[in-house]
Amino acid sequence: xxxxxxxxxxxxxxxxxxxxxxxxxxxxxxxxxxxxxxxxxxxxxxxxxxxxxxxxxxxxxxxxxxxxxxxxxxxxxxxxxxxxxxxxxxxxxxxxxxxxxxxxxxxxxxxxxxxxxxxxxxxxxxxxxxxxxxxxxxxxxxxxxxxxxxxxxxxxxxxxxxxxxxxxxxxxxxxxxxxxxxxxxxxxxxxxxxxxxxxxxxxxxxxxxxxxxxxxxxxxxxxxxxxxxxxxxxxxxxxxxxxxxxxxxxxxxxxxxxxxxxxxxxxxxxxxxxxxxxxxxxxxxxxxxxxxxxxxxxxxxxxxxxxxxxxxxxxxxxxxxxxxxxxxxxxxxxxxxxxxxxxxxxxxxxxxxxxxxxxxxxxxxxxxxxxxxxxxxxxxxxxxxxxxxxxxxxxxxxxxxxxxxxxxxxxxxxxxxxxxxxxxxxxxxxxxxxxxxxxxxxxxxxxxxxxxxxxxxxxxxxxxxxxxxxxxxxxxxxxxxxxxxxxxxxxxx
Amino acid sequence: xxxxxxxxxxxxxxxxxxxxxxxxxxxxxxxxxxxxxxxxxxxxxxxxxxxxxxxxxxxxxxxxxxxxxxxxxxxxxxxxxxxxxxxxxxxxxxxxxxxxxxxxxxxxxxxxxxxxxxxxxxxxxxxxxxxxxxxxxxxxxxxxxxxxxxxxxxxxxxxxxxxxxxxxxxxxxxxxxxxxxxxxxxxxxxxxxxxxxxxxxxxxxxxxxxxxxxxxxxxxxxxxxxxxxxxxxxxxxxxxxxxxxxxxxxxxxxx
Numbered sequence: 001x002x003x004x005x006x007x008x009x010x011x012x013x014x015x016x017x018x019x020x021x022x023x024x025x026x027x028x029x030x031x032x033x034x035x036x037x038x039x040x041x042x043x044x045x046x047x048x049x050x051x052x053x054x055x056x057x058x059x060x061x062x063x064x065x066x067x068x069x070x071x072x073x074x075x076x077x078x079x080x081x082x083x084x085x086x087x088x089x090x091x092x093x094x095x096x097x098x099x100x101x102x103x104x105x106x107x108x109x110x111x112x113x114x115x116x117x118x119x120x121x122x123x124x125x126x127x128x129x130x131x132x133x134x135x136x137x138x139x140x141x142x143x144x145x146x147x148x149x150x151x152x153x154x155x156x157x158x159x160x161x162x163x164x165x166x167x168x169x170x171x172x173x174x175x176x177x178x179x180x181x182x183x184x185x186x187x188x189x190x191x192x193x194x195x196x197x198x199x200x201x202x203x204x205x206x207x208x209x210x211x212x213x214x215x216x217x218x219x220x221x222x223x224x225x226x227x228x229x230x231x232x233x234x235x236x237x238x239x240x241x242x243x244x245x246x247x248x249x250x251x252x253x254x255x256x257x258x259x260x261x262x263x264x265x266x267x268x269x270x271x272x273x274x275x276x277x278x279x280x281x282x283x284x285x286x287x288x289x290x291x292x293x294x295x296x297x298x299x300x301x302x303x304x305x306x307x308x309x310x311x312x313x314x315x316x317x318x319x320x321x322x323x324x325x326x327x328x329x330x331x332x333x334x335x336x337x338x339x340x341x342x343x344x345x346x347x348x349x350x351x352x353x354x355x356x357x358x359x360x361x362x363x364x365x366x367x368x369x370x371x372x373x374x375x376x377x378x379x380x381x382x383x384x385x386x387x388x389x390x391x392x393x394x395x396x397x398x399x400x401x402x403x404x405x406x407x408x409x410x411x412x413x414x415x416x417x418x419x420x421x422x423x424x425x426x427x428x429x430x431x432x433x434x435x436x437x438x439x440x441x442x443x444x445x446x447x448x449x450x451x452x453x454x455x456x457x458x459x460x461x462x463x464x465x466x467x468x469x470x471x472x473x474x475x476x477x478x479x480x481x482x483x484x485x486x487x488x489x490x491x492x493x
Numbered sequence: 494x495x496x497x498x499x500x501x502x503x504x505x506x507x508x509x510x511x512x513x514x515x516x517x518x519x520x521x522x523x524x525x526x527x528x529x530x531x532x533x534x535x536x537x538x539x540x541x542x543x544x545x546x547x548x549x550x551x552x553x554x555x556x557x558x559x560x561x562x563x564x565x566x567x568x569x570x571x572x573x574x575x576x577x578x579x580x581x582x583x584x585x586x587x588x589x590x591x592x593x594x595x596x597x598x599x600x601x602x603x604x605x606x607x608x609x610x611x612x613x614x615x616x617x618x619x620x621x622x623x624x625x626x627x628x629x630x631x632x633x634x635x636x637x638x639x640x641x642x643x644x645x646x647x648x649x650x651x652x653x654x655x656x657x658x659x660x661x662x663x664x665x666x667x668x669x670x671x672x673x674x675x676x677x678x679x680x681x682x683x684x685x686x687x688x689x690x691x692x693x694x695x696x697x698x699x700x701x702x703x704x705x706x707x708x709x710x711x712x713x714x715x716x717x718x719x720x721x722x723x724x725x726x727x728x729x730x731x732x733x734x735x736x737x738x739x740x741x742x743x744x745x746x747x748x
Binding site for chain 1: 541543545565574584590591595634
């Protein structure tokens with residue numbers, strides 16, 4: 001069921017190291033630090049810190065109670081060890097749980113955003129200036145623990161779409177938050193989800209009312225800036241009957257020698273005939289060539305197709321983080337609902353990724369599709385872990401899973417852990433898996449046509465990942481293709 | 494154009510080429526023939542720069558440059574093209590995208606501007622007409638699921654797109670039926686001119702009925718043992734490689 005594959009080098013007959021082995025330092029483009037004063041909580045975690053966070057955000061009492069309940073539960077939980085990753089234990093008392101750039105939080109007017117932060121986002125290629133946006137993408141910009149601004153709120157509000165920071169949603173839309181927050185990922189769900197529920201500081205909230213198709217992509221850009229902090233954001237998207245939204249998420253962090261923890265929770269809810277398309281380009285700082293530093297990306301993402309004929313589609317391009325632990329899942333509750341998971345996970349140097357999905361078939365005629373493409377280079381480890389569960393009542397459930405691994409070099413690992421549980425004999429579950437290696441012959445073929453090694457590898461991996469890349473919205477696709485190539489820069493030639 | 498002097502090469506410690514001498518001038522077509530294992534494909538690979546092969550002696554001058562000193566992609570940039578005996582598959586990468594990248598990389602090497610989408614399309618349409626190749630083939634993943642004939646035709650199409658000064662056809666006829674050979678050969682003939690040269694590596698004479706060589710060389714045990722004109726190929730066809738063997742049996746024993 002699980003396979004550990006360490007393939008020999010294709011060119012070990014040569015004395016000189018093969019082109020795939022010659023590794024040079026790769027550049028992380030987003031590693032700069034913004035010099036801005038921050039309003040921070042002291043290091044460490046106890047009930048006082050949680051009260052501090054809640055007070056900072058002017059939260060109602062019920063929210064504080066919710067947090068404290070989660071925290072008390074978290075204290076009784078053990079950190080999971082089943083993932084195929086290894087790291088020195090995290091000292092949860094050595095983390096700053098709240099850090100906000102000193103500016104007016106969530107300024108009423110986007111012009112009031114601190115110019116330094118505005119420049120930061122421009123450097124990241126994200127314009128917070130609505131006039132400058134070429135295409136219709138609304139952005140919520142989150143730095144460390146807080147949202148610093150959300151674009152196009154007014155235009156979206158005219159359609160009844162709510163798109164704002166989670167802090168604002170708790171204050172302005174308490175009935176929606178009370179109803180949905182924690183309904184897909186309960187506060188007791190797992191160690192990191194419980195921690196997140198206790199200390200989450202911001203994130204985005206999207207609400208698409210009945211019958212509305214969002215006219216633009218909604219997106220959140222997460223940026224970790226401050227030192228010694230953890231980022232704990234929470235995103236909630238609710239798509240009412242017959243509505244549609246495409247949501248994008250991007251993230252980067254400065255280069256630092258210390259590991260920083262990012263433990264997010266994302267919940268998606270679709271009612272009858274609704275659809276959510278959720279795309280992620282994850283590019284947290286991956287650590288250096290020797291494996292020092294980088295983000296621990298321990299994330300719980302789950303959606304529920306509550307209504308009939310509803311659909312949730314996850315697409316992720318995972319290139320960053322020193323460790324990724326993440327399984328965007330779909331609970332297929334409504335009859336005829338559809339869940340999809342498209343993933344490209346790239347690991348280089350000493351990165352570790354344990355990622356995949358869970359498809360829980362509860363309703364009749366539910367369908368799921370899993371396409372996972374893992375690319376490993378350097379000394380990295382890349383695991384696919386997935387569960388397809390068909391419950392008793394899920395008559396005529398269908399699943400198709402495809403897990404492909406591509407290896408660059410002979411020091412990396414690719415692993416597959418597919419689990420299948422079927423309790424209804426009308427189900428059809430298919431699983432296909434392949435493992436391949438970028439061949440010296442493929443690279444030579446490209447070389448002979450005038451294409452150098454770096455470009456050859458970019459062509460080969462983009463071909464390998466094409467089925468997933470095709471799922472990305474246009475605005476993201478080109479960037480993501482470049483990102484794939486950059487992530488593997490230096491892994492050959 | 495190309496001048497090979499006393500070229501020796503080996504792989505895995507085994508000597509394959511044992512002193513090749515060959516001069517090819519612009520406008521000429523040369524054919525290298527020989528039995529299996531004589532070193533034909535090794536010669537093609539060494540000229541293209543496959544690094545599994547180690548050159549132990551000799552030199553190759555290509556348009557005034559030391560060919561052996563150049564990387565494989567620089568050789569392509571200088572105008573050397575190899576039509577592979579077994580073209581490589583790259584799943585998910587469209588043939589068009591691959592060729593566009595190749596054309597522009599070679600242009601970059603020569604200090605020319607990259608072709609834009611329109612310019613590239615124009616060039617492609619022009620060459621597609623010459624090569625009688627279908628658009629649908631070019632939108633498929635590179636060589637993936639191609640028939641033997643399609644793969645070879647795709648090789649010659651790439652040659653047309655890259656317009657090399659010197660092209661090596663490595664057993665381009667292997668695995669093809671007579672109709673496919675004719676199509677591929679017609680393509681090559683249309684690309685011939687006074688400024689370029691072609692080296693045809695083949696086991697059989699039949700390809701040479703369609704691509705008529707100016708010179709034929711017989712490679713045997715890592716050396717060119719006989720050179721002549723088109724008639725030499727016919728003689729080989731008639732008498733087989735055995736007469737070469739009997740003429741050269743002494744060389745074989747000495748190794």
